[in-house]
Amino acid sequence: MIKKDTPAEEVVKLGYCDKENSCAQCNQGCMQGSGCFTEAQLPIVAKFLKSSEENFKKVWLEPVTRFNTTLLRPKIKRSKGRQHGQCVFFDEKGGCMIHEVKPMECMISNHNEYGEALHLWFTLNYFVNPTDPQSIREWATYIESGGPVIPGGSLSELVPNQKTLKKIMEYKILR
Numbered sequence: 001m002i003k004k005d006t007p008a009e010e011v012v013k014l015g016y017c018d019k020e021n022s023c024a025q026c027n028q029g030c031m032q033g034s035g036c037f038t039e040a041q042l043p044i045v046a047k048f049l050k051s052s053e054e055n056f057k058k059v060w061l062e063p064v065t066r067f068n069t070t071l072l073r074p075k076i077k078r079s080k081g082r083q084h085g086q087c088v089f090f091d092e093k094g095g096c097m098i099h100e101v102k103p104m105e106c107m108i109s110n111h112n113e114y115g116e117a118l119h120l121w122f123t124l125n126y127f128v129n130p131t132d133p134q135s136i137r138e139w140a141t142y143i144e145s146g147g148p149v150i151p152g153g154s155l156s157e158l159v160p161n162q163k164t165l166k167k168i169m170e171y172k173i174l175r
């Protein structure tokens with residue numbers, strides 16, 4: 001079972017798809033958006049592209065904010081007024097052009113039986129920030145609206161001190 005604290009190496013193995021076998025659903029995902037890099041990946045990918053990190057960020061990446069945390073992902077080619085579009089690294093003939101170093105969120109995006117848990121693992125480890133009250137409040141709203149959770153992702157696990165959690169939810173702790 002995938003939990004919030006399942007090690008990244010294990011999660012990457014469960015989400016792994018080799019380029020040759022990437023399914024139509026994955027390609028569809030690359031044509032509709034892109035996945036997020038972790039901070040630690042940025043210098044590695046910049047090196048892979050023979051670019052400085054600063055230039056890599058400026059030319060290829062855009063910010064995305066979820067649960068009050070901002071990460072970077074490959075830019076998306078959007079037609080005017082549209083929110084979705086093709087990832088800049090997607091080639092219709094060759095697939096992902098940065099497959100070897102693709103974003104962690106892409107690495108673990110898989111349409112197998114672990115797909116939903118893998119997505120939640122990424123969200124809990126890289127977007128939901130237990131030290132940020134606003135992030136916790138947004139996660140609480142997600143749970144209240146019926147969003148699925150994996151072990152380690154309940155509010156009481158993220159903020160074990162019940163008094164602190166109550167204050168966060170009552171906006172008595174703002175930041």
Ligand code: SF4
Pocket residue numbers: 029030033034035074087088089090091095096097098099102103106
């Ligand atoms: S980085 Fe690669 S895998 Fe991720 S969305 Fe872009 S083309 Fe697809």
